[in-house]
Amino acid sequence: MKQKTLALLTLGIIFGGIFLTMIVGAWTTENTKTPARYTTGSAEGEYNPEDIRGSYTLGEVSTLFDIPTEVLIKAFNLPLDTNPDTFKTKDLESLYSIVAEDIEVGNESVQVFVALYNDLPMVLTDTYLPTQAVELLLSLDRSWSQETIDYLNAHSVIVTISEDSESDKDSALATNESKEPDAESTETNNTTNNSTSTTTSTAQEATTAPKTEPKTEVTTETTTEHKEPLIKGTTTFQQLLDAGIEKAQI
Amino acid sequence: MSKLFKNQPKTLQKKLSIRHYVQFFFFALIGLIAINHTLVETGAGIPFLSDASLHALCPFGGVVTLYNLATLGTFIQKIHMSSSILMILIFILAILVGPVFCSFVCPLGSFQEFLGKIGKTLFKKRYNHFIPQKVHDVLKYLRYVVLILVVYVTAKSGYLMFADIDPYNALFSFWSDEVSVKALIVLGITAILSLFVERPWCKYACPYGALLGLSNKVRIFKIKRVEATCVSCNKCTTVCPMNIDVANKTTVTDLQCISCMACTSEESCPVPETVTLTLEPLNIKKPVSANLNQ
Structure with a gap:
């Protein structure tokens, strides 16, 4: 030949x-925008949030997992005029500044939020959620296990829209005409976040659980406290002062 | 500098073969599609050209998603049906004529080969012979370790974890914020090594090349050397980019062969019809008459 x-x-x-x-x-x-389904366990047949791709829009996540778009927008501290039909979950990564090395809020955060919101089994690793998402989850009428609460508190980060992404914001967020100021996001954006901590948690996938109990069980294996603490909703001013942040900075 | 090009070896002065044109074509095609993918995300785009992601056009994606496809019925993240279709087409080609994907199609292979031309100019006969044969004979199995590792990790995680160190991905998305620093480093190392060794990534690290290399044992058309007409000039061994000792084989079944045709009488062998890509005759044993009578 x-x-x-x-x-x-x-x-x-x-x-x-x-x-x-x-x-x-x-x-x-x-992709066909149809996530995989659970093949075993109590959630068998339901869509698996772990298969949410970065190309999914908030609207698609909302439809597939029956979560109102307003909830997703609030949980991820997005402007109220965010268009859920064009905003992709991967856009979160470029939208938010990274609060610390190896910590980011993105598609995996959406996966975890959806799993916890819908009480679906999921192996929780080191995925971080915005404080708004954590507060929203903890405010649900759900009897969370202490381990899950600990996990959420340890993986809660204050997110701010990065300056770099501000210029691209119009393209990332296909917005509607009205631009109402978001009191909550404004408040959060004004918060100074100089520090963080990393917590390594490994969760065991739950197989069965009563309906009132969350199906996600969390087992914290190791917790490494770094010198710089994570500022959470429960952090007191005294704790900030103890951490070496001056009054003027606060 | 001009002196360097004046004294360039014959390899550079040679007329480009049809394989090189095919390589240029696929390199340009994948490059343009990758650029178009970025442009489309910013609202622009090249008309009549696919804007598929690099992962959607990589046949190895079809391999690493096989486990997920078989167990969950879905593709791993970033991989789509196109990857599986390409995987099947490349396997068909490999069964027919060997890992021709590596030598004619793969843009990363072409990239290394283009850089290798500079290495040949700089180091002349020493090029591609820096690594002792004994070391090479061990290192060439490293890509099978990579293959097993990548397939296992991807199957367990369901994520395209290899993408973080994938030089092919880095080559066509270095301008994007999706590319990882690790992948760029691997690409940089590959590029530097290409100046000393021909196709270093293909030889020692490429998991897909490792898989396709297995086809050399069963392919229908094989590289054959006719001993009767061979003049033992060793040219076929010298030009082989994958360091295969073609001159001492009658049929090349080495796992490293990429069917580039460099050793054939059409390219380097001075004797016509001595090293050729020919049909492997089916080795069907005649049934023993005694068995038939039973």
Whole structure:
């Protein structure tokens, strides 16, 4: 076989194959926006939030997991005029400044929030949630286990829209015409966040649990407290002063 | 500098083969699609050109998602049906003519090869011979370790964890904020090594190359050397980018062969029809008559 024949064979099989699969409708380069379902356990048959992709919009997450878009917008401290049909979960990563190295709020945060909000089993690792999401979850009429509460408190971060992303905000957030100031987000954005801590938690996937009990069990294996504490909703001014932050900074 | 190019070896002066044109074509195609993917996200875009993600166009994605597809019925994140289709098409090609994907299609392979031209100019005959053969013979199995590791980790996690160190991804998304620093470092190391060793990533680290390399044992069309007409000039061994000792084989079944045709009579072998890509005759044993009578 000559090189020319080999080249033609290569091009023919690759592009011929692509063409044929396009004709039969099998060729897709984007996901079908249908997450995988749980195959075992009490949630068998339900959509698995771990399969939420970064390309999912808030609107799609809302539809698939039956969570109002307003809840998602509030939980992730987004402006009220955020368009849920265009804002993708991965946009969170570029929208928010990273509060510390290796800590970010993004698609995985949405996965965890959806799992906890809908009481679905999920292995919790080191995923961080905005303080608004944590407060929202803890305010639900749910008897959270102490381990889950500890996990949430340890993985709560104050998120602010980064200056870099401010310029891109219009493209990232396809907004509506009205621009009402968001009191809560304004308050949060004005909060100084100079510090954080990292907490390594490993959760065991729950298999069965009563309806009133959250299905997610959390087992904290190790907790490493760094010198710089995480500022949470429950953090007192005295704790901030103790951490070395001056009154003027506060 | 101009002196450097004046004294360039014959390899650079040679007329480009059809394989090089195919390589340029795929490199440009994937590069343009990657740029278009970024442009589309910013609201612009090149008309009539796919804006698929790099992962959607990587056949190795089809391999690493196999476990998820079989157990959960879904693709791992960032992988789509197109990856699986490409995986099947490349496997068909590999069964027919070997890992031709590596030598004709893979843009990362082409990138290393282009850089290798500079290495050949700089180091001439020493190029691609810095690593002792004994060391090479051990290192070449490293990519199978990488293959097992990548498939296992991806299957367990359900995430495309390899993407963080994937130089192919870094090559076509270095301008994007999605690329990791680790991947850029791996790409940089690969680029530097390419100046000394031909296709270092392909030889020692590429998991997909490792998998496709297995086809060399069963492929239908094989590289064959006709001993009767061979003049033992060793040219075929010297030019082999993957350091295969073609001159001492009658059929090349080495796992490293990428079907680049460099060793053939069409490219470097001075004797016509001596090293060729030919059909492997089916080795069907005749049934023993005694068995038939039973």
